[in-house]
Amino acid sequence: xxxxxxxxxxxxxxxxxxxxxxxxxDMRHNAMxxxxxxxxxxxxxxxxxxxxxxxxxxxxxxxxxxSRANTDDFPLTLASAVPSQTSVYFCASSDGTNNEQFFxxxxxxxxx
Amino acid sequence: xxxxDQPTEMTATEGAIVQINCTYQTSGxxxxxxxxxxAGEAPTFLSYNVLDGLEEKGRxxxxxxxxxxxxxxxxxxxxxxxxxxxLCAVMDSNYQLIWGAGTKLIIKP
Numbered sequence: 001x002x003x004x005x006x007x008x009x010x011x012x013x014x015x016x017x018x019x020x021x022x023x024x025x026d027m028r029h030n031a032m033x034x035x036x037x038x039x040x041x042x043x044x045x046x047x048x049x050x051x052x053x054x055x056x057x058x059x060x061x062x063x064x065x066x067s068r069a070n071t072d073d074f075p076l077t078l079a080s081a082v083p084s085q086t087s088v089y090f091c092a093s094s095d096g097t098n099n100e101q102f103f104x105x106x107x108x109x110x111x112x
Numbered sequence: 113x114x115x116x117d118q119p120t121e122m123t124a125t126e127g128a129i130v131q132i133n134c135t136y137q138t139s140g141x142x143x144x145x146x147x148x149x150x151a152g153e154a155p156t157f158l159s160y161n162v163l164d165g166l167e168e169k170g171r172x173x174x175x176x177x178x179x180x181x182x183x184x185x186x187x188x189x190x191x192x193x194x195x196x197x198x199l200c201a202v203m204d205s206n207y208q209l210i211w212g213a214g215t216k217l218i219i220k221p
Contacts, residue, residue: 042116042199042211043155058208090154098142098207103154 003027004104006091012110013081021076021107023091031094032074033101034058034066036087043090049074081111114138116212118200123218124190132185132198132215140205146174146185147199149214155199158185187217195219 004025013019025032030051035043045058049068063085065077074093078085088108092101115137124130136144143162147155161167161176161183173186185198197214204210 040213042213043201043209044211045208048208098203100145100157100160101209103156105154 004091004093004102006089006104006107008107009105010108010110012112013078015081015083015111017081019078019081019109021078021089021091021109023074023076023104024072025074025091025093025102025104026072027093027095027102028071029093029095029102030071031096032068033092033094034064034074034076035090035092036060036085037090037106038087046076046089081109083111085109086111114202114204114210116200116202116210118198118212118215120213121216121218123220124187126190126192126219126221128190129186129188130190130217132187132200132217134183134185134200134212136181136183136200136202136210136212138202138204138210141178142203142205142207144174144176144183145201145203145209146172146183147201149197149199151196158198190219192219192221 007022033048034046047066049055052071090106091104094101118134146158149155159174166175171188176183199214200212201209
């Protein structure tokens with residue numbers, strides 16, 4: 001692994017289903033982030049984690065949950081997917097909260 | 113509220129110079145970032161400004177004026193591969209990045 005990986009690359013999901021998007025980094029970065037990107041809007045922060053064992057809510061946290069059991073992994077869970085959660089999801093990490101963020105390749109999620 | 117404004121789309125000619133502007137109103141300021149994002153790909157870091165002035169990095173330069181809430185990204189000697197979206201982001205007082213919607217740059221031969 002080099003950098004950040006995300007899985008799956010894309011997914012079509014029925015409304016009401018539970019879904020976990022996976023994110024793994026091998027850079028030993030303390031901080032990790034989940035964003036969603038929608039056409040015409042900037043990236044919006046869903047949840048973040050400044051260090052393993054801690055998480056925080058971003059701008060649009062409703063309907064999403066995260067965990068940070070270790071430094072490398074930061075999964076994002078949609079408990080009961082809704083069509084408005086159709087988006088491209090990016091995971092990112094940084095070595096310090098005011099340093100540049102490195103992004104994973106993204107997960108394209110469609111909720112029908 | 114917090115707001116980042118940048119033009120939606122710009123067109124420029126290969127070999128020319130283009131300036132992409134960004135204005136911001138945020139709660140606190142801990143630096144301004146520029147990222148490049150090619151279609152269907154992840155954003156990649158271009159530059160970071162925290163003090164007023166110009167930062168130059170090869171063909172790309174970024175300028176910041178904190179008193180005016182203003183930044184620009186200057187791209188020189190444009191190449192076709194520079195066709196991408198350019199994202200302006202400001203780190204607020206909570207050390208969270210607030211993102212603009214991005215400027216789609218189209219390069220014509």
